[in-house]
Amino acid sequence: SDDQARLLIYDSLLSEYAVCGFEYGYSVMDSEALTCWEAQFGDFANGAQLVWDQFVSAAEEKWGQTSSLVALLPHAYEGQGPEHSSARLERFLQLCAEQNMIVANFSTPANYFHALRRQVARDVKKPLIIMTPKSLLRHPKCVSTPDDLTGGGVEEVLPADTDPADTTRHILCSGKVYYDLVTALEEDDRRDEIAITRLEQFYPFPEAELQEELERYAEADETVWVQEEPENMGAWSFVRPRLDDLLEAIHGPCEQRIQYVGRPASASPATGSAKVHDREQERLVGDAIDV
Numbered sequence: 001s002d003d004q005a006r007l008l009i010y011d012s013l014l015s016e017y018a019v020c021g022f023e024y025g026y027s028v029m030d031s032e033a034l035t036c037w038e039a040q041f042g043d044f045a046n047g048a049q050l051v052w053d054q055f056v057s058a059a060e061e062k063w064g065q066t067s068s069l070v071a072l073l074p075h076a077y078e079g080q081g082p083e084h085s086s087a088r089l090e091r092f093l094q095l096c097a098e099q100n101m102i103v104a105n106f107s108t109p110a111n112y113f114h115a116l117r118r119q120v121a122r123d124v125k126k127p128l129i130i131m132t133p134k135s136l137l138r139h140p141k142c143v144s145t146p147d148d149l150t151g152g153g154v155e156e157v158l159p160a161d162t163d164p165a166d167t168t169r170h171i172l173c174s175g176k177v178y179y180d181l182v183t184a185l186e187e188d189d190r191r192d193e194i195a196i197t198r199l200e201q202f203y204p205f206p207e208a209e210l211q212e213e214l215e216r217y218a219e220a221d222e223t224v225w226v227q228e229e230p231e232n233m234g235a236w237s238f239v240r241p242r243l244d245d246l247l248e249a250i251h252g253p254c255e256q257r258i259q260y261v262g263r264p265a266s267a268s269p270a271t272g273s274a275k276v277h278d279r280e281q282e283r284l285v286g287d288a289i290d291v
Contacts, residue, residue, distance in 0.1 A: 016047035020071075024055050027069040027127075034120050035069055041080070042073030042087025042131065043269070049091075056127045057095040068125040070116065075105070076133030076176040077228035077270060079277040086229060086269035089202075092129050093238040096203040104201040105131040105175035107158070110144035111200055114154045133176035141179050157209035160195035160217070168193045170217040171288060172210075172243070172258075173226040174200065174235060181226065184285045194289055195220065202235055211246050218250050224259045226288045228281070230266035261288045 020037055027035040039045050045052070059065040073087035092103050106112045112130070119128050136142040160170070171181065171194060178198050185191040197213045199206075214223065225243065227234040243258040250256075263280060271277050 016044050017050060020045075020048035020051045021055075024051055024067055024069050027067045027125075028059075028065060031066065031068055031125050032120070033068075034116060036072055037069065038072035038132075039074065039087070041084045042075040043083050043085065045071070045073050045087055046091075052092070052095065056129075057100055060100060061098060066125040067127050068119060070119055070128045070130065072130050072132045074134050075131035076135060077277065077281065078133070078135050078176075079274045079281075080270075081272050082268045082270045086233060087131055088233070088269075089131055089229070089235055090233050090237060093202055093235060096238075099126070099204055101127040101129060101203070102201065103129045103203045106200050107136070107175055107178050107198055108142065108144050108148070108200075110148035110152070111154055111158075113144075113149055114152065118154055131175055136176055136179070139176075139179055141182065154201070156199075156201040156206035157213060158198035158200055159213055160197045162192060162195035164195070164217050164219065166192050167195045167217055167220045168222070169195070169289075170214075170220040170223045171196045171226050172199055172213075172224070172239075174198060174202070175228075177226060177228045177284075180281065180285050181288055184289055188289060190289065199235075199239070202238060205242055207242070207246070210243070211249070214243075214246050214250055222259060223247060223256060224261055224288065226284075227262040228284065230263040230269070231260060232265040233269060234262065236260060236262065 016039065023035055023037040027033065056067065056069065059067065075087035075089060077085050089105070096103060104115060106115060115128065115130065173181065173196065178196060181196055185194060195217055199210070225236060225239055227236055240258060247256050247258060262284060271280065
């Protein structure tokens with residue numbers, strides 16, 4: 001109807017640098033618009049590295065120029081190979097400082113929805129970088145209720161639901177790997193002993209919410225960060241010192257450190273073999289829940 005806002009969809013040439021630069025400029029000029037750039041695969045964002053480095057992460061500090069750009073970057077280890085698995089989350093996290101942008105990996109439709117609403121409603125505009133696993137589009141467990149969508153807001157940390165008194169291992173993770181872990185635990189006798197907390201937003205880092213979760217599971221024997229990416233990629237280098245600081249505040253110096261479960265360090269983001277991928281993923285999930 002005439003009362004509805006216009007929806008503008010543009011097809012573009014295959015140049016991430018050109019398109020991302022255009023979308024960034026559009027978001028600067030029309031700060032009230034919800035300007036989204038979705039990569040076919042998150043890996044392609046590296047073709048626009050200049051835009052991330054020079055503008056998205058630093059323009060506010062350099063020139064006082066704000067942007068509300070939303071970057072939707074498919075990112076998850078789903079057997080698609082080294083060019084279709086990683087949006088290079090670690091690079092975006094390395095750029096984070098002085099509240100310059102928001103970086104997230106939402107695991108529920110409601111959180112994704114509320115993040116987009118928040119992006120439009122916020123007074124001070126910030127770029128929003130979202131890792132968006134393609135498999136969660138149709139995952140039977142990745143659902144939200146109508147009440148989740150119509151009420152509430154972004155939950156930067158999704159608490160575990162295991163009884164702390166029975167918990168022996170406290171897992172923290174983000175994104176699609178959560179559903180791999182939950183599926184594996186369904187038929188496992190240890191499902192009541194393993195708590196899984198989801199870190200939905202990496203930056204700004206939700207320190208208070210994580211502190212609360214770590215205190216709730218302070219009696220667990222182990223606290224483990226689980227990720228699909230190789231050890232030298234993903235969020236590990238970003239979360240490790242922060243989680244160690246929180247654990248030290250609870251347990252004292254060196255009493256308990258965050259442990260790592262994920263792929264070993266690698267030059268390539270992912271294997272090119274589907275069979276090798278399946279074996280790696282099975283081993284990763286097994287290591288995560290093997291108490």
